Amino acid sequence: MMVHRRLLALAGDIRRPLALNILLGLAVTASYIAQGLLVAQILARLLTGQGIESSVGLLVGLAAAVAVRLVLLLLAETAAQRTAHAVKERVRARLFAKLLALGPGYLTLRRSGDVRTVLVDGVEALEAYYSRYLPTAAICLLGPLSILAYLATRDPLSVLLIAVFIVVVLIGPRLLDRLVASTGEKHWGAYGRLSSDYLDVMQGMTTLKAFNAAGRERATLKTRAEDLRHATMKHLGVSLVDSGVTTLGLLAGPALAVGVGALRLAAGSVDLLTLLLVMLLARECFRPLGDLSKFWHAGYQGISSSKEIEKLLEEAPLVAESTAPVPLPRGRSAPRVTFDGVTFRYPDRKDPAVRDFTLHIAEGETVAVVGPSGAGKTTLVALLLRYFDLQQGAIAIDGVDLRDVSLDDLRANVAVVAQDTYLFTGTIADNIRLGRPDATHKEMVAAARSANIHDFISALPDGYDTAVGERGLNLSGGQRQRIAIARALLKDAPILILDEATSSVDGAAESLIQEALERVAAGRTTLIVAHRLSTVRDADRIVLMRDGVIREVGGHSELMNREGDYARLVAAQEVTA
Amino acid sequence: MNDRTVSPQTASDQAASDQAASDQAASDQAASDQTASDQTVSDQTVPAAVDVRREPADPGASRRPILSLVPLVFRHPALVVLTILSGLLSHGFGVASAALGAWLVGEAVTGASPADALTTPVVLLLATVVAAALARWWQMWVAHDLAYRLLADLRIRLFDGLERRAPGYLLGRRTGDLAGTVMADVETTEWFYAHTVLDYVVAALVAVGATGVLFVFHPMPALAVAVFLILLATVPVWLARQADAQGRRLREELGVLGAEVVDGVQGLRELVTFGRGTDYLHRLGERTRALQRRQLAYGRRAGLEQAATDALVAGGLTTVLVLAASLVAQGDLPMAMLPAVVVLAVSAFGPVIEVTGTARSLGQIRAASQRIFAVTRQRAQVVDRSAEPPDGPLSPHVEFDGVSFTYTEDRPPALSDCTFEIRPGETVALVGHSGAGKSTCAHLLMRFWDVNGGAVRIGGADLRDLPQSHVRDLVSVVPQDVYLFNRSVMENIRLGRPEATDEEVREAARQARVDEFAAGLPNGYDTLCGERGAQLSGGQRQRIAIARALVRDSPVLILDEAVSNLDAENEEALQAAIRNVRHGRTTLLIAHRLSTIRSADRIIVLRQGRVAEEGTHDELAGTSGEYRRLLAHQTGGIVDVGDD
Known part of the structure; x- marks a missing residue:
């Protein structure tokens, strides 16, 4: 059981x-x-x-x-x-x-x-x-x-007969379970794979249609489905035996008890009431067993x-929460952030994503990390927020190792504006207030104004009470980003991370965001991660990463003059006149 | 079944489907343009303009979707007959064994037969029981065979429905996004086909049969049983309206909980970094409790139905007992038959109780079948006038001649009197704000839709006179959002031309600069592209799409450039790949980057579905027209639209 x-x-x-x-x-x-x-x-x-x-x-x-x-x-x-x-x-x-x-x-x-x-x-x-x-x-x-x-x-004799069949109903099908379990799993696995192949093909239907491949894929799937159905039916022939065995037990128990009882009554070895009781109560014995089989x-x-x-x-x-957390110093507007010899490898990967990475970001400094995708930029952000722990080296805020800080304290000190901002089901106000639930309406509006989104929100029929998220108004990438910036502004944390904050946005929207971002970065220690180079040239320092290590560090003009990788990348991206 | 784009529907349900299609045309086609205007031939990302709220208000594909599921069964008449037959045998032997047992008791009590004469009936009783068990096994087996065949049919019908509709919209969602839902819906119908629809038939037949046998003994108990059976069968109907409403609310609430969980999972980063985890847990708790209130209400009603069923069975038993007793007393029924009559009456209820239980899951099946039929009853967007390809090869000369096109009547035209040409081997860049008609041009050139006025021609042949398959042999596309199938890189490239040799595929991959990163993948070209190609970067996916187009070697190319998300390294490789694929082909370039636009031979500026300007970059940049205005708004080399 x-x-x-x-x-x-x-x-x-x-x-x-x-x-x-x-x-x-x-x-x-x-x-x-x-x-x-x-x-x-x-x-x-x-x-x-x-x-x-x-x-x-x-x-x-x-x-x-x-x-x-x-x-x-x-x-x-x-x-x-x-x-x-x-x-x-x-x-x-x-x-x-x-x-x-x-x-x-x-x-x-x-x-x-x-x-x-x-x-x-x-x-x-x-x-x-x-x-x-x-x-x-x-x-x-x-x-x-x-x-x-x-x-x-x-x-007692009828009881014995009934008991035998109760055991059959309870144990019989379960014995078969073991027998069919292994082949069953294989079959259902194959069945599941066929379903996901169907799904894959249907999701890519436009591509199939454009490449004249729909008819071909259809024929392949149909054949495979037919083959699989044959195999499944063979397997079912065995695995459905349990409904047969259950039916057999449920019917045979009472039937045998009654049949034998009738013979014995005719021979005079049991009395009438007993036989009737056997006939009616045997069914009641098997009723919960039938339910059990159903459930x-x-x-x-x-x-x-x-x-x-x-x-x-x-x-x-x-990551493990520190047992004796050290509070981060309060009241300082912009702390110092240091990466010292940081090496980190994701659990399921062979190669480290970041290798022996050392970077000191001064109080209030804005540092941009650029490089091709896979260079380890986003990993730095995950490490600074302590989503993972390092294998080697240390990250510290004002000299305090992150591993000694409580996670809540750490995350209260960092605000992130990410590439794909998630908006929760609720109103725009709820979403901005996520940064600080106890903010007044005035404070929230001020944040929205600084994020260049207030005018847009005010023009909506329900203003700040407009529903957004899965089931609400769909906002463009640029609008979402500016809500994310308002959120970050409201949170008012001393460390700011801009993780590809403008890369899903195009054209005119970008300048609005860029302007808002500059306002947020003021007076904060800021780490920018980007691959569109045009967005980072005003940073105090630019770090060029590749394959998890630092290649070049310096200001925009300094790096341009060096005529190294950075200058080459800029040239490749900015072919415009 | 027909293998091509024509509907595989039979003539009989075509009439019904036309009705359904017109009911729904208004709403889902309304969704289709807003759609088509800002997205070319891609299967993924939902453009911001799509309003997902439209979805719950989807049109009734059919007013009685469950009844529409039934006719499908008759595609396999032999299995239907066998399923019913096996069900009858299984239940029939079950009832017979109970009645036989009771008859034995009656005989033994009244001493009507000597003990020796009872041995044969006892053996018969056991044989009946074994037969019932065998029949039960057979019934399950045949019913599942039927169900799995029907599921396979439904999947193919969905495939065809989506194929007819792609790349448009259905139920307010892109066809690709809808696929997941409807595939799950197909699984839901398994319950209906394997455990519901024919069981009703069997239950009705067994009940009628048992009542008929009773009638032979005496009409009175038969009549009483009939009354109770009818009452029993109507139990689900009593509270049907309430059940429907409760079921709907329950599903809605489950949907809300689902959305809430999605919020929590997708927004986990925000919850954690803003320290809002506990607030969210509270919300989740509230949602869970709200769902539970709905489930409780639903459960109470279900419990009431179960209690009513139980009471009716007990009532039937008592009534027949009293009736039979008085008949025996009056001498109208032999005493020995009394137990058999009572037991027979009670067993007649068995199969009916079983199916009233299954009625509870009908609500879910109804919703699933509604969506399924919304898809399967799609009419084709384009119908071939001719199945014959042209006699000789067509010159790759593309002409848009006074083309007007509107996705649906209630929307402004996507193209109006749009005229331009692309000469053989020439590259023409289409530029303009989103919604200007760039993607519509691509759709029409692929013949995903037909023009409303004017004509699109390749080599002088009107596309409407060419079979769709031929048009798509002539034209290849590299979309903005590339769909990669969960197969190897090799197979994804080969998609365009299955007969291509490995060497040809590799050569295309080299030209598309796929070989640069393919070597670094865990299994090289045999690496699976993962669920929706998630493991590859945007630029790598585009390069695979370019290889796909290269391996087909078709004379006309549509290239929809990606707007963003490329880093400089990838961009170099991608640009090289684009140069290679354009080489020698007539290319329609939907361009966003200034660098790409400048590389075109000519530029056509679209504005509100019309050609606003035409010329080379230098010519147009010198004027003070639309092109200049577009350039003035560009940032970082991207010439497009602000999305605000």
Whole structure:
């Protein structure tokens, strides 16, 4: 039986809602038993020639049993939902807390779609296990046992026959599970791959159409789908045996008990009431077993999704919070940021992304890091925000090693304007306030004004209350960026990072952003990461990186005069007159 | 089924689909231009102009989408018959075994037969049970065979629907983005085909059959059972409206929770750097609880239905019991038949209860089938007038002759009386603000749509007189956003010409400067391009797209330049690749960079769908026209539009 200790541990303490579920389920079973007993009595009276009038009391009892069950079924459904909800709420909160602890660095290592699936569908898939499968499993143990115990007092032989088939129903299909599990996984894996190939091809449909390849791909997919269907059906022939075995057990148990009982009654070795009780109660024994078989597949989904959930919960944190954090000095407008001999390699890569990188950024200085993609620029940002820890060297703010600072303190001191700013579902005001939730409206408007976005927002019908994000107004890259700048301004952190802040923006939008950025950078220690060189020439210093190491450092004109890599890159980008 | 672009629909559902298509044409085609104007032949990035809010308001592809799923079943009549037959056998043997057991009890009690005479029925009983189990296995097997065949059919129909529609819009989403949703929808219908639709038929037949057998014993209990069966079958109908509304709210709330989680995952960086994690956890908790309230309401109603079902079965049992008893008392029914009649009545309910349970998942299936039919019932954007390719080779001379084109009637024309030509081997750069009609020109030259007025010609032949496949053999495209399939680099390049040899592919790759980075990939040219080609940079993807076009060696080329996101190194290689692919080809260049524009032989400036100016860079830069204005707004070598 599938009672996974780890799955139970995942849910935390759900003994009470679960116990209530089981109690209600048992009460429902009890009402079925009462119904069986009463019907058996009535039939016995009728068959011994007593008229229906003699059974009026029993019939009233029968109606009462049905009425009670009606109420119990309603309560049981609600209780099942409550158990499920308790579990889902708890698991989802734990998962997200874990994700927050792992930090954004984790998402660069995993596909965010997978994480999303675990958090929504994975958690929903747990429901059936806790609210249906577990209670039914408990009822399967207790319900039939008590029926059998009662019947055993009247007729041990029938009980033996029934018990054999209960075992068949419980164990039979599960024995086959082992048998088909390995081939099954392979088949479903292939099935999943075909689905994702379909998806791949359909997403690229325009390309296929343009290259006259749609007909060809269609034919290939169709053949593959047909082949796979054949293989799947062969496999199903075996794996569906469990529904056959379950049906066999559910029908054969009561049938055999009744058949043999009838023979014995005819031979005079059992009495009529016993036979009727066997006939009616045997069905009640198998009722929860039928339910269990029905819920088994749903419960199994929970088990497979729990594996994904546990995997996420057991991920080792990428950075460890310091046990005795040193507070960063307060009140200084622009601290000093130093990278000393920093070497860092991503967990799944061979080569370091940044090698022996040393850079001292003075108080209030603006330093730009440029270089081709893959040079390690963005890695520097991730390291400064401590999404990952270094393998060698140290990064310090005002001389304090980042590893000695609490993560909250560190991140409170740094504001980031990134290339792909994420806007949350909510209003524009909510999104700007993300920088500082307790900011007044005036402060927020001031930030928006400095970010050159106030005029745009004011022109919207709902102004700052306009909904944005997934389900709201779609903003252009430039508008999003300026909201991100307003956010950063409102946060008013002494260190500013501009991570490719203008690269997804074109033309006229850029000058508005550039202007806003200059305002933000004033009075702050600023690190700019860019590959469009025209955006960084006003920086105090420019660092040219390639393959994780520094190639050139200096001011724009200094580097131009050197006629090295930087000058060559500038020439390549600026072919304009 | 037809292999080409023509709809594979049968004549009978064509009528229905036309109705559905016209219902929906208004709304989804409205989405299609805003669309087409700022995006050429690409499958990815959603342009900012696309309003995703349009989606929930999608038009009813069909008013009764679930009923529309049913006719598909009859594409496999033999399997349908076998599924029903096996279902009948499985349930029939089940009912028979219960009735036989009860009959045995009756016989034994009344002593109507001697004990020896009962041995044969007991053996028969066991045989019935085994037969029921075998039939059950067979039923599941046939039902799944049918379901998987239908799923395969549906996938191909979706493929065809998307193919007819690409690169336009459907349900307010780009065809590429929609693919994920509808593929999941297909999986949802498995439940309908394998476990629902024919089970209803079987349940009805078994119920009628059992009632019929009862009728043979005596009409009265049969009548009582019939009444309760009808009541039972209508249980899901009683609260259907409420169930629908609750189901819809539940899905909406689940969607909201999904969006909230997306917020948390995609915006994790912002949450962490702004220290807002705890606030978000609260919000997530609230959302989860809101969903739970919906689920609870849904569950209460489902519980009520279950309780009602249960009560009806118990009521049926009691009624038949009392009826049968009084019939026995009056001597209208032999005493020995009493248990059999009661058990037969109860077993008649079994299959019906089973299917009323499945009705609960219909809401989900309804939503899924609605989207599926919205796609499969798409009409082709372009229909071939002739299947014959032209007799001789066409000269690569492209003419736009007074072309007018409007994506939908309610939108302003994308092109009006637009006339220009590209002479063989010449490169013409189209420039202009987004929405000026640049991408529309590319779409029309690919014959993704047909013109409303004027003509587009290649070598003097009107594109409408050429089969689409022929047009696309003549024209190759390098899009702005390159779609790479999750296959090897080699296969992605070979896409354009499957019969190309490895050497030809490598040569194209060399020309496109793909070889420079391919060697550094983990498995060289055999490296998979990853999910949506995520592991390659924008410039590398474009170079693969150029190789793809090179390997086809078609005489006309459409080159849609990427706006941004290239670093200087990549840019050098990309420019070299572009020079190579343009060489000797008639090229329509949709250009954004001043450097690229200047490299063209001629420049055509589009403004609101018309040709505003035409000439070389030097000629145009000297005037004070549109081109000068565009140049004045350029920053960092990008001549385009502000997106504000």
